[in-house]
Amino acid sequence: MTIIGVITRGKYGHRLIETIKEHSDFSVVTADLPEFVPAFIEEPDEFLENLNFDRNVFSAEIVISYSLHPDLTQAIAKLAAEAGVRSLIVPGGPSRASVPELKKISEISGxxxxxxxxxxxxxxxxxxxxxxxxxxxxxxEVRTENGKIAEVKVLKGAPCGSTWHMAKEIVGVPVKDAPPKAGLLIQHYPCRAARGDLGGIHESGELHKQALIKALENEK
Incomplete structure (x- = not known):
């Protein structure tokens, strides 16, 4: 059985755990970080040690870390590499992670x-x-009937679960209105992506809009 490790922090990461359990047969191991941590952590290894951070999360081959902190993410990457983790996925973007340092860890460890x-x-x-x-x-994959969306099957979806939410809510919508509606449903879903004019939530909405357009074009 595939084991996925998820490192949560505050409210971040819990929806991923729910989505994994609901839409796959993967097993999940977790470790928690406190919601509030110092902006700068001089000794992140020691900081994690003092938290009694559960290193069993690194028994997974694939780990998703919602540490959302450059110092903590770097320390977690080192621990993951030492434990033989195959893939570390870091949500939140470069502003929450020191990409040059992570690249070095990746190159050294593989x-x-x-x-x-x-x-x-x-x-x-x-x-x-x-x-x-x-x-x-x-x-x-999509099936239409009488000019409306009759069924949407999710072959691959967003880790937050928004794709499955959209697939359910889009049923009954006229085909011509469905792609923009899909994007709107994603933006209204309680995703943790950044909001605002340039927020990632808009990119997510566009990705789902295009995915539905492609599915409609490929309808069997």
Missing amino acids: MDIEVDEICCTLEPNLYNKPFAEIFGSPVL
């Missing part, structure tokens, strides 16, 4: 490290399979 602004851009590679074959950039 562990794949991917830093994503939003997790629904995740594509499978040799390291993050089979997780990224089910969770990541959305892939859909």
